[in-house]
Amino acid sequence: MPELPEVEAVCRRLRRAVGGRIRVARVRRCGTPAVEVKTPGRRIESIERRGKHIFMALSGGLHVHAHLRMSGNLYLARRIPADARLWLELDSGRAVILEDRRALARVDVLGPREKSRLLARLGPEPLSAEFTVLRLAAAARRSRRPVKLFLLDQRRVAGLGNIYAAEALFRARIHPARRASGLGRTRLEALHTAIVGVLRDAVQSAFVAYSGPGGFGEGEAFPMAVYGREREPCLVCGESIRRIQQGGRSTYYCPGCQR
DNA sequence: AACACGACCTGGTAGC
DNA sequence: TGCTACCAGGTCGTGT
Numbered sequence: 001m002p003e004l005p006e007v008e009a010v011c012r013r014l015r016r017a018v019g020g021r022i023r024v025a026r027v028r029r030c031g032t033p034a035v036e037v038k039t040p041g042r043r044i045e046s047i048e049r050r051g052k053h054i055f056m057a058l059s060g061g062l063h064v065h066a067h068l069r070m071s072g073n074l075y076l077a078r079r080i081p082a083d084a085r086l087w088l089e090l091d092s093g094r095a096v097i098l099e100d101r102r103a104l105a106r107v108d109v110l111g112p113r114e115k116s117r118l119l120a121r122l123g124p125e126p127l128s129a130e131f132t133v134l135r136l137a138a139a140a141r142r143s144r145r146p147v148k149l150f151l152l153d154q155r156r157v158a159g160l161g162n163i164y165a166a167e168a169l170f171r172a173r174i175h176p177a178r179r180a181s182g183l184g185r186t187r188l189e190a191l192h193t194a195i196v197g198v199l200r201d202a203v204q205s206a207f208v209a210y211s212g213p214g215g216f217g218e219g220e221a222f223p224m225a226v227y228g229r230e231r232e233p234c235l236v237c238g239e240s241i242r243r244i245q246q247g248g249r250s251t252y253y254c255p256g257c258q259r
Numbered sequence: 260a261a262c263a264c265g266a267c268c269t270g271g272t273a274g275c
Numbered sequence: 276t277g278c279t280a281c282c283a284g285g286t287c288g289t290g291t
Contacts, residue, residue, distance in 0.1 A: 003284055029268095052285080069285045071269080102269045104285070145262070154286085161284050227284090248264070250282085 002068040004159030005202035009210035011049045020090035030085040031107035038109045051158030063110045072105030075212035122158040133192045140180040148176035163227045168194040170226045175258045176251045226252040
């Protein structure tokens with residue numbers, strides 16, 4: 001579920017909790033004891049996303065920091081399901097609930113220093129003005145890794161994951177195994193445009209498809225060009241989509257379009 | 260500094 | 276039907 005677009009959709013929904021005061025916090029798994037100890041009595045002042053990270057700013061300068069990893073989801077509801085991994089009960093009667101089948105998500109409480117230390121490890125926000133071709137090029141020049149793995153490194157660009165990295169490379173017509181440092185100016189420009197375009201489109205469809213509990217419906221799902229389409233025909237050239245292993249994970253690409 | 264790889268978790272499904 | 280093997284949208288720690 002959660003790469004940048006999905007995390008953005010989660011945050012937008014969650015913002016209805018802003019202004020609420022936390023009455024009780026409960027951690028079953030996926031969270032540190034600090035969540036139960038430090039958050040009750042505090043008001044939620046804002047909810048922000050950075051890359052795939054979620055920050056709920058609380059009164060008193062603390063932040064609830066959440067990372068959904070593979071299967072996590074945060075939503076607001078009145079009923080707390082039996083399998084909730086963690087929840088924050090608000091004075092409004094609703095609760096912020098973490099569901100996560102695989103229990104890999106993590107929630108902790110950060111002070112301002114810890115928060116900025118974490119943010120310092122992240123690359124530019126791809127849908128903001130700080131993400132420029134120049135910055136992408138400077139990072140790419142220093143990496144001899146395959147461009148797909150380069151894109152998954154959150155220190156280079158924050159928010160891309162396995163799906164949208166593959167989709168961006170398809171739009172940019174770049175072969176995923178190509179060395180990042182070997183990309184020329186034209187290709188880097190195409191890649192920059194593709195990353196921004198894919199994420200913009202995906203934020204739109206994730207927002208529409210996101211339904212809170214249970215995550216994302218099939219409704220307005222992002223139309224994948226390559227991801228998950230092994231052996232299906234490319235929608236542009238008709239070649240058969242391929243799947244290869246990179247860094248122990250699947251990469252999908254079109255051998256006709258991507259060079 | 261950059262990189263490869265296993266670990267962390269659970270569940271769904273393809274194949275026998 | 277039941278078992279096994281593999282797959283899954285992410286990151287971290289360890290070792291080179």
